Amino acid sequence: MLTRVNQFALTVRDYDEAIGYYVGILGFALLEDTDMGGGKRWVRIAPPGNGPGGTAILLARAATPEQLASVGNQTGGRVFIFIHTDNFERDHAHYLSKGVVFSGPARKEPYGTVAVFTDLYGNKWDLIEPSEPVLPADQRTLGTMWNEAWGEGVWAAGWQKSLEGLTAQQAAWSPPSAPGVNGVRHSIWQNVLHMCWWREDSLRRLTDPTRPDEAAVRQLNFPAITDTSEPAWAAAKERFAQSQQRIAAVFAAPGADTSRLKYMFPHDCYHMGQINLIRSMLGLPPIE
DSSP states (O other), rough: OOOOOOEEEEEEEEEHHHHHHHTTSOOOEEEEEEETTTTTTEEEETTTOOOEEEEOEEEEEEEEEHHHHHHTOTTTEEEEEEEEOOOOEEEEEEETTOOOEEEEEEEEETTEEEEEEEEETSEEEEEEEEEOOOOOOOOHHHHHHHHHHHHTOOSSOOOOHHHTTTOHHHHHOOOOTTTTTOOOOOOOOHHHHHHHHHHHHHHHTTTTOOOOHHHHHHHSSSOOOOOOSSHHHHHHHHHHHHHHHHHHHHSSSOOOTTTGGGGGGOOOOOOOOHHHHHHHHHTOOOOO
């Protein structure tokens, strides 16, 4: 099965000249510059917001008269490369300040705001801010799986359904430890609060990278349930639902930092599995 376009070649006259323009002027990231011997280099660039698995551009130095003739004309005068931005006005103004030549004013199209510019070799590019934000594939997949896990479930019981119909007494029940095993097993309620706390901490660390102190971890990681009333259990479920919505909003936001939050999905799948095991120990019917 074909999965993606990994990279494509852009013929250039000179490696350093091309790097100076595409990296120094257009602001692309230099992913790789490896000496291959014999004057050949493996030079790859990509937009700084490309994300893991995004398509890269291979800067290929022309080595023959035919290749040199293609520099700046790989598409016979048509627009060659289409790049997206999350802020057209910012990047358009920045490019103008750098001396990038646009062929005309920006225009509004059904698909977004666009302007055509020409690079140092004559290739035409579209600078586009889409009407609807386009998320990186990995972030879009995370958001889809996160939402499906809450609702219908991802090949397992849905998270919301796994908590529905549980009384406070059932949620607070702790399974007995196996013979010879010390300690008390965590209840469904404790698992829910455990997930809430780490979700909220990961959200906090989007703006404050400091780690939680050990005392807070010991107290809040799997807290003791001192109020086993129905209102307290309802509040715990509501807190869990709100953290679900907050993380879903991050996954849906263009340019969001998901580097920590992406690990919440397998983490929470594990604990929801524990919750459904405890449900079975309580004699409750399976969700699915």
